[in-house]
Amino acid sequence: MAGPRTGFLSLALLSPACCVSGATLVKTPRGEVAAGSLAIGDLVYSVDVASGALVENRVVAVRRATRECVALHWSDGTLICTSDHPIFDPERGVYRSAGDWVTNAARQLLRRTEAGVSPVLVARAESFVGLHEVVDLTMATEPHNFVAAQIVVHNKSYAVPGPTEEVEGPDFELTTDDRTREFRVNACQNGQDIPYGRLRLNVDARPIPVPEGGKSMWLSAFVEGEALEIVDGPAPGSLTLDNQLAPASCAEGFVVGFMRLDQRDDGSIAVEWRIEVEKSYGYSEGEDDAISIVVEPEP
Numbered sequence: 652m653a654g655p656r657t658g659f660l661s662l663a664l665l666s667p668a669c670c671v672s673g674a675t676l677v678k679t680p681r682g683e684v685a686a687g688s689l690a691i692g693d694l695v696y697s698v699d700v701a702s703g704a705l706v707e708n709r710v711v712a713v714r715r716a717t718r719e720c721v722a723l724h725w726s727d728g729t730l731i732c733t734s735d736h737p738i739f740d741p742e743r744g745v746y747r748s749a750g751d752w753v754t755n756a757a758r759q760l761l762r763r764t765e766a767g768v769s770p771v772l773v774a775r776a777e778s779f780v781g782l783h784e785v786v787d788l789t790m791a792t793e794p795h796n797f798v799a800a801q802i803v804v805h806n807k808s809y810a811v812p813g814p815t816e817e818v819e820g821p822d823f824e825l826t827t828d829d830r831t832r833e834f835r836v837n838a839c840q841n842g843q844d845i846p847y848g849r850l851r852l853n854v855d856a857r858p859i860p861v862p863e864g865g866k867s868m869w870l871s872a873f874v875e876g877e878a879l880e881i882v883d884g885p886a887p888g889s890l891t892l893d894n895q896l897a898p899a900s901c902a903e904g905f906v907v908g909f910m911r912l913d914q915r916d917d918g919s920i921a922v923e924w925r926i927e928v929e930k931s932y933g934y935s936e937g938e939d940d941a942i943s944i945v946v947e948p949e950p
Contacts, residue, residue, distance in 0.1 A: 670785035
């Protein structure tokens with residue numbers, strides 16, 4: 652799995668970055684921020700081009716280069732970017748390369764201000780304004796765009812699904828005398844914490860024996876305080892907990908725990924569980940992407 656993905660990403664990184672000038676101000680929830688100052692994990696605003704609504708989006712990759720740039724000027728603003736950077740054309744409702752405005756194949760840009768979205772006419776375009784440090788920001792989700800110098804531009808590169816790994820946890824039974832069980836899970840990628848990863852805890856539980864009356868058997872499973880519960884029934888109970896991965900997933904790990912909540916004084920609950928960890932997005936530069944997961948019983 653890692654081989655084909657790494658090869659694909661290496662090819663993507665060899666292609667020239669299509670970007671906006673690093674000095675270009677980008678609209679974010681914390682105000683206008685220079686594109687060159689943004690980093691993976693930062694929140695920026697994307698735009699629903701149909702409604703004009705702002706949508707919070709997360710930067711999942713940043714690519715930098717030094718490229719020849721063009722400049723698009725309107726009545727009170729300028730966008731400096733590479734000629735191949737995709738920009739939204741409100742006349743045709745599609746993204747087009749910035750060079751189309753230089754050749755007059757496109758005329759208008761989509762501007763996003765506090766008042767909403769509106770088209771703005773490009774008054775003048777320059778085909779070469781020198782070499783600039785440029786930045787391409789990749790958004791985590793749709794819409795894959797951001798607001799640069801108040802103009803809606805597309806992120807050139809898409810986030811690639813990250814690697815995943817799944818392990819089976821040790822099977823066990825919760826009895827009336829042993830009602831809780833905890834495990835520490837360390838999830839690493841290349842021996843490091845996994846930023847912006849996700850985890851899924853999948854649990855199957857079977858009461859032994861299935862009670863015919865009286866109080867039910869009741870199981871709670873949790874990951875560092877996030878809990879879901881199973882009450883027994885004619886079929887095995889199951890649950891899936893999908894959550895953000897703990898920031899210190901490798902260095903400190905996180906606790907997965909199970910607890911009987913019922914008051915029965917007989918029977919036991921057989922528990923089978925597995926945990927899946929995913930690096931949600933990102934780019935590889937050829938390193939081993941493999942995720943490792945270690946599960947150890949807590950004392």
